[in-house]
Amino acid sequence: MTGAGTELGLLGRLFRTADPTPARAVSRAYRVGRGLAGGAAARRFVLLSDSADAASSAGSEVGERERGLVFAVAGRVLDLALTPEEPGSLRASGMVLSRSGQPVPGGEVVFRHPTGTRRGELDAGGGFRIRAVPAGPVSVLLCPRTGGRAVTDWFVC
Amino acid sequence: MATVTEPGHSCGTSVLVRRVVGGDERAWRDLVDRNGGVVWAAARAYSATRADAEDVWQATWLSLAENLHRIRDAEALPGWLVTTARRESLRLARARRRESPAGLDGLLVETADNGGDPESAALRSVLAARLARAFSQLSGRCQRLLRVMAVAPEASYEQISRALGVPRGSIGPKKQRCLRTLRQRMLALGGVEEPEVAL
Structure with missing residues (x-):
């Protein structure tokens, strides 16, 4: 050469x-x-924090099993935890809050993945729990009973 | 993959984006073809495994599909793609606690098990093994830079800058330094003569 x-x-x-x-x-x-317009009509969540970043910068083992992400959009905060369940799938849990920290009860959280969706209802405290979310690219769509829908960008979990 | 830096293509990107926003599936495929090489290079350079890189690749195109109508400057699209791929690769690597080796050693082992077709035989050649070993001895930064430049030779320095998150002005000098080191490693491993079996 x-x-x-x-x-x-x-x-x-x-x-x-x-x-x-x-x-x-x-x-x-x-x-x-x-299917170009899947989530384009909803407002976009902004990623506020990702425990992967925090654990990396701190050099700690926090989040070894669980990954925490916080997203926000006008009037809504989505606090999300992803926990490995079985190989290739995760359990998603978390809360939806208003900007003032009040739970947002009622509605639905939808995990979109390339081959379908996994859905969970928001309980009276604004909490949700969804099992068997496929590992890989996902996007989270919030459909509250009151107020507009909001969606996160696609990320890999 | 076609170039994304030629003037004709630069103009074409704006047209393509308008067609995609209008629902033209063929235009979308052209966008993937034109930019896929450098997106894969960026994802692979920062991902520990091909499986991770595939996830990042898919997330990048899904994100583009939903954000395309927000991109006002079509010329910025290639940069947006590689930046998205790099950021998501890094985030995933941190989340899964993996390093991001861009080396070839493991790939050569995988390929060696794939049977006796001519390409696999070529990869087992002395030169290929030596090149891969020399490459794997480079720093992570050099591996990422050379991988992106090798896989996507049509990429502009601006794209490479975004793909790697480094200043554009530093790419040329870094490239020369990394190639010089690669040559030295090759020499140390037994020479840099032309391959007997073409890769």
């Missing part, structure tokens, strides 16, 4: 041969184009 182009070219061919974009992944990306 005599030049940077040659070396990068060889590396590129090696990566493309040994580690190409999987065909099934490309197919899945194509399929996304068939």
